[in-house]
Amino acid sequence: MAKVFENLGIADTDLSEARKIVTRHLNSDFGEKYERYIATVGAALLKVYPPARNFSPSELVDIVSITDIIGPESRAIMKRMKEACTGCGWCCSQTRRIVVDEADTIRISRKLKRKREDIFALDGKDWVIKQAHPCGWWNPKNGRCQIYGERPRTCRVWPLGINELNQQTVQAVAQCNYAVMVLANKVIWMLQSAEKAAGAQVQPG
Ligand code: SF4
Ligand code: SF4
Secondary structure (H helix, E strand, C coil), X not given: CCCHHXXXXXXXXXXXXXXXXXXXXXXCXXXXXXXXXXXXXXXXXXXXXXXXXXXXXXXXXXXXXXHHHHCXXXXXXXXXXXXXXXXXXXXXXXXXXXXECHHHHHHHHHHCCCCHHHHEEEECCEEEECCECCECCEECCCCEECCHHHCCHHHHCCCEEECCCCCEEECCCCCCHHHXXXXXXXXXHHHHHHHHHHCCCCCCC
């Protein structure tokens, strides 16, 4: 196994806990989706960061999925990687469930002079946008959000989200190039930090 995590000084117990979480992800309802996301990040990583070719396919999956769980905070990388957004519109047109804050439901319905229940619904304990596939505010003609200035917080911080374990991680959406490149860059940061910690450069394969 690659010495990446050892060089970073990550304790074996933390690593084994993170691997258990990855296994739970893979065995959950979104397991297939998560697997595709990790594979897509791995492929992107190999393209933009040749030293990653030193790892076997299974090591690469391990590194990417563990970084997804215990990698650095994403916001700074998200800011730096903004240009990775292709404007494909997936995040507004292909989502099936868009969870929003209750405060947003009040603010937006007031601003639009609509009854809250007409545009938002309670789904279990979550407030969601009623029309979410595509989002009712997505304009397919120009790909823009029709309430951009008023959009919910969840849209403002995309692709940052809360996973099923209540961790703040990048949304596992293989179709979103922005999400994929944010995680790929988290992995690069981890690999470079591990190289520095080991005091040796990883040579391209
Ligand atoms: S899905 Fe991702 S890449 Fe596509 S428009 Fe949304 S943020 Fe950009
Ligand atoms: S509210 Fe706007 S930004 Fe949010 S999903 Fe709908 S169209 Fe996209």
